[in-house]
Amino acid sequence: MKxxxxxxxxxxxxxxYLDKQLAPYGINNSQYMFLIKICRSPGxxxxxxxxxxxxxxxxxVRTVATLEKQGMITRSPNDNDKRTCKLYxxxxxxxxxxxxxxxxxxxxxxxxxxxxxxxxxxxxxFLIQAGRNITSELHIERKxxxxxx
Numbered sequence: 001m002k003x004x005x006x007x008x009x010x011x012x013x014x015x016x017y018l019d020k021q022l023a024p025y026g027i028n029n030s031q032y033m034f035l036i037k038i039c040r041s042p043g044x045x046x047x048x049x050x051x052x053x054x055x056x057x058x059x060x061v062r063t064v065a066t067l068e069k070q071g072m073i074t075r076s077p078n079d080n081d082k083r084t085c086k087l088y089x090x091x092x093x094x095x096x097x098x099x100x101x102x103x104x105x106x107x108x109x110x111x112x113x114x115x116x117x118x119x120x121x122x123x124x125x126f127l128i129q130a131g132r133n134i135t136s137e138l139h140i141e142r143k144x145x146x147x148x149x
Contacts, residue, residue, distance in 0.1 A: 014111060021103045025096050026070055032100055034063050038073050039089040039097040046075070047084045054140065067093075 018029040027035060033053060038044055049060050064087065067073045072093040075085040089097070112120045135141075 010111070014107060017110070018103070018107055021107065022100065025100060027067075027072070027100070030059075031063055031067060032104060034060075035067060035072055035089070035093055036097065036101060036104070038067075038087045039093055042088050043086045045078060045084050046087055054135065 015029040018032070022028055022032060034049065037049065037052060046060065046064055049064075050057055053060070064073065064075070068075060071090055074088050074090060076088065078084045078086050112123070115123060
């Protein structure tokens with residue numbers, strides 16, 4: 001139970017830390033991944049986010065709607081499939097994305113502080129394997145993407 005306890009503690013407090021760091025930019029720990037992906041891949045299909053992040057489809061819809069309401073992204077119809085839309089970053093999002101990326105990198109560095117590079121690599125390998133184990137047990141699959149991003 002030690003592992004579960006410390007996964008929970010780490011998850012809870014890194015999110016609190018990240019929320020504090022991201023607050024000046026008007027986003028939170030549940031939005032930054034989406035915003036980074038949309039800024040780095042303008043025109044990405046909303047449905048493709050399902051294959052990138054292990055969240056319920058309703059969370060994607062809600063997060064995309066919130067980012068749009070905040071003026072961070074715009075949606076446009078997908079000419080190939082009217083049931084989905086393309087997502088584009090706004091100038092506002094593009095003007096802050098480098099700072100958001102830097103905050104994420106600093107947060108990762110904080111979490112890995114005190115570990116050598118080889119220990120960091122091992123930790124990531126172990127964490128990825130743990131993620132694979134639990135998603136496999138729950139029969140959760142990603143379509144067309146490797147697990148390690």
